[in-house]
Amino acid sequence: MKAALQYILLAAFFGVLLATVVELPPRGDLNSPVHQTVTPVGSPVAGTYYIQNAYKDTRTPNMVTVILGDYRSIDTLGETIVIFAGGMACFFILNTRRRKP
């Protein structure tokens, strides 16, 4: 009974995802919303600015590095602190140096 319910739920989610994927715009479609310079509500798309100005702003050819290190650098700072916090957690949980007699 429980297993049957699980399979029914899985099938339902599969159907939802399949219906979504079918409705996606084709790759490279210039008329799709993600390739416009303004969003449907009229505000500018941030990605367009990045693509057009990344090299002019930083003289760095790798656009991904520019976005990670400059435009979205506070996000990268958060990632770094998460990794450091993970190391600290492992230190406090796993470290047995002081407990040894």
Next chain:
Amino acid sequence: MSTPSDNRARDECLDDRVKEPTDSPIIHVASRGIAPVILLIGMYVFFHGHYSPGGGFQGGVIIAAGILLLRLSLGTSLSQAIMPSRVALRLSAAGALIFAGVGLLAVLMGGNYLDYHFLPIPGLTPDYLRYYGILAVEVGVTLTVMTTLVAIYDDLAGC
């Protein structure tokens, strides 16, 4: 090769097997040959992140893989020379502080947080200031990622 800090690390091991070098001469020689190449590739991936796929996270992980290869093959006590266990987590904190410090430096010079345009490096146009600001930030990321992975291994091994 043996310094007082090495002896201290050797005495504090919980499991004696992780501190001894491997018995196999093949693994011993091969790892000593491969590890410098891995470290060099890690440095390349880190410094070439401005021009090709790569950067702080990827380069740091590759450098950590080179150090951990030496940890596994030479044992924890012989491989203390390349990265001592007791400085690993401190360097990790230093990396995060470098990142945050670059941001605070920009604030002190009158800009927004992490706005590299205001970094006090004379003789550079704003675009190249951002170029070197990204590089300084990536140094911090690399340091944190590399030393955190080594520190987690050392905690797991109990050395």
